[in-house]
Amino acid sequence: MNKSILLGATGIAVAFGMLAFGYTAGNVQPARAVEAPQTVATPAPVDKGEVEKIVRDYLVANPEILDEMQAALDAKRTEQQRIAQIETIRANKDEIFNSKHDAVVGNPNGTITIVEFYDYNCGFCKRALDDMKALTDADPELRFVLKEFPILGPDSQKAHMVASAFQRLMPEKYEEFHQKLLGHEGRAGEESAMKLALSLGADEARLRAELENPEIVENFSRTYDLASKLAITGTPSYVVGNEVVFGALGRDVLSERIAAARD
The missing domain is CATH 1.20.890 (cAMP-dependent Protein Kinase, Chain A)
Structure with missing residues (x-):
């Protein structure tokens, strides 16, 4: 228990x-009315x-009352978390939706934004890649912000380092890089990410030099901090409007959240 x-x-x-x-x-017998001064009855001690x-x-x-209590407690905590997330989103709006370090696919000037926290080695993120494609193809006003969140070990961190360096040097090809690396079978790491970057025309010397840029690690740190404040512990996770959506829930669910954020 x-x-x-x-x-x-x-x-x-x-x-x-x-x-x-x-x-x-309540079961103490009241004193009878007599001419002598009345005394206040003292309740018997509780056993x-x-x-x-x-x-x-x-x-x-x-025993079912324990389940009812737990359900009520869970509902209360969920509501408290939702309120805390709304406050965090409002307080960190620019960092979440408009960070200069994050890549944007879809319409960079769109009227509605969805932010995805992802890891290149996340199987659920790979599955959700088609959702991103479908959503941006179907909605010309959708900005899809990609927030790099390497949490699945050293290979993920190295792959995201290369991805960040590539995005800084060749932003016009980053969407293609992102889709190919995330859609790649097998585990992503520095070698596979570097090989892909070079195949798309990156200069290896410049790319390796950019890997030393301290802003890359600093941006990761800011993302980890945001994720902690938003109670995001896994990938993919999304921010749409004032709501955090956890997991690869599919295109239909994300479309509903986007529509609600527009209202």
Whole structure:
């Protein structure tokens, strides 16, 4: 039994204790009216063992109440997280939607923006690649911001380093690079990312020099910080309007979120 359920059970115990106290106090017989000065009746002390037995018997007879308590607690925490995310998005709007370090596909001047946190070695991100293509093809006003979020080990970090360097040197070809590297079978790393970059016309010497640019790592750090504030721990995750969407939920779900953000 986890801590939240135990706390809930404790709350029930307190409630029953109050009930028991009220019951005991309510059954004290009032003093008869006599000519002598009346005295205030003192309630009999509550029997702790009796209250605990009442609580135990009730929970044994109604164990489903623990599930109800946990569901209520989960709903409360989800709502608290949603409110915190809205506040974070509002406070970091430019960094989330308009960072100069992030690549944009679709219409760079579009009226609606969706931001994706992704990792090149994320299988779900690979599956969601077609969603990005379909959404940007279907909506000429959609800006699709790609926020590099390498969280799946050293290979991912190296692949994203090359991707970031390539994006800085050849932004006009970054969308093609992104789709090919993310759609590539097998694990992405420095070697595969570098090979792809060179095949698209990058100069190897310039690319390797750009890998040393401290702004690349600094941008990753900012992305990690944003993700932490938004409670993003996996990929893909999206920000649409004032909402965070977790997971590869498919084109239809993302289309609904985009439509809601437009309202």
